[in-house]
Amino acid sequence: MRAIHCTAYGDPKDLIVAEIAEPSPEPGDAVVAVEAVGLGFVDGLHVRGGYQVKRPLPFVPGSEIAGRIVAVGPAVRPDLVGQRVMALAERGGLAERALVTAEQCIPLPDGISAVAAASSVVNYSTGIYGLETCGRVQPGETVLVLGASGGVGMAAIDIAKGMGATVVAAASSADKLAACRARGADLLVDYSGPEWRRALEQVLAGRRLDVVYDPVGDRWSETAFRCLAPGGRHLVVGFAGGDIPRIPLNLPLLKRASIVGVDWGGHVRADKGAARPLFERLLELAGQGLISPEPSATYPLEEAPSVIERLLGRANIGKPVIVM
Ligand SMILES: NC(=O)c1ccc[n+]([C@@H]2O[C@H](COP(=O)([O-])OP(=O)(O)OC[C@H]3O[C@@H](n4cnc5c(N)ncnc54)[C@H](OP(=O)(O)O)[C@@H]3O)[C@@H](O)[C@H]2O)c1
Numbered sequence: 478m479r480a481i482h483c484t485a486y487g488d489p490k491d492l493i494v495a496e497i498a499e500p501s502p503e504p505g506d507a508v509v510a511v512e513a514v515g516l517g518f519v520d521g522l523h524v525r526g527g528y529q530v531k532r533p534l535p536f537v538p539g540s541e542i543a544g545r546i547v548a549v550g551p552a553v554r555p556d557l558v559g560q561r562v563m564a565l566a567e568r569g570g571l572a573e574r575a576l577v578t579a580e581q582c583i584p585l586p587d588g589i590s591a592v593a594a595a596s597s598v599v600n601y602s603t604g605i606y607g608l609e610t611c612g613r614v615q616p617g618e619t620v621l622v623l624g625a626s627g628g629v630g631m632a633a634i635d636i637a638k639g640m641g642a643t644v645v646a647a648a649s650s651a652d653k654l655a656a657c658r659a660r661g662a663d664l665l666v667d668y669s670g671p672e673w674r675r676a677l678e679q680v681l682a683g684r685r686l687d688v689v690y691d692p693v694g695d696r697w698s699e700t701a702f703r704c705l706a707p708g709g710r711h712l713v714v715g716f717a718g719g720d721i722p723r724i725p726l727n728l729p730l731l732k733r734a735s736i737v738g739v740d741w742g743g744h745v746r747a748d749k750g751a752a753r754p755l756f757e758r759l760l761e762l763a764g765q766g767l768i769s770p771e772p773s774a775t776y777p778l779e780e781a782p783s784v785i786e787r788l789l790g791r792a793n794i795g796k797p798v799i800v801m
Contacts, residue, residue: 695716
């Protein structure tokens, strides 16, 4: 079968489309005929060998898949064959067929396309876990989303709006901010300059900032934290900006504000049953029309290396999905 193959950690442009062996399911496994694969910054970190959990070489990158179960291993209900599902294929998603743990597959309702499902597996689960479970966002609150034009950021805009919050989107260019506006952000702030705190305060115009959703880190986190209202929550989601910031602990004390770690991957690895309720909540919110998971653009398998390169190079807008 055709797959993207990573044979050495390094630059995504060195990834190749290769013919590799068909996966063979072990007890508890299902084989999914992949229709769509969502890509994110983390896929680039895996290819570089820079993610906290390293994939042993050689490996197939990508993990956010949607498709149809075509075979199951021993100890799996045979009637699952034929079911449309979305899943996290941690053993590799950018392939014609992917191996997944059968009990972690989420059945897809008819109304949700494979492309929409693949674009939401990780980012929407993380957003729901972050904003609902960790951030306890309430209707009427104001949420600042950093890196708002990225895949994680766009999902956070959509979910926070669905929860009844006012969303301030922060991004580094007019094009990126326009994409955030189109996704539903109420207020926009360009955070590329050194004086962006003043720009944010102008945009807030005296409004309380209740929550910061932060997948970027680096020099942006402390400024955002300093703008939180008393009782605010700063949700630490990732460090796409590069550096991991260090916040002086007098700030949370003086503000009576919290810094909350949002590690969806760690949450579902620690508790195998934790992924499904988040996926189900996603489908419920989508079914109610409160959120609308959708990719920014779709690409064929051959373009996956350049898409991953753009994600690492800060050159992508929204959530890219590979269509098989
Ligand atoms: N905690 C979790 O469970 C979880 C789950 C999924 C992903 N993540 C993490 O969330 C982060 C974002 O992932 P993503 O898939 O949304 O990535 P993405 O689509 O590439 O978006 C990241 C955004 O960060 C901003 N950015 C600032 N400095 C950057 C730099 N040096 N390189 C690249 N981007 C930079 C960019 O916007 P501007 O140009 O506007 O600044 C970009 O839009 C990653 O660190 C990822 O590992 C965490």
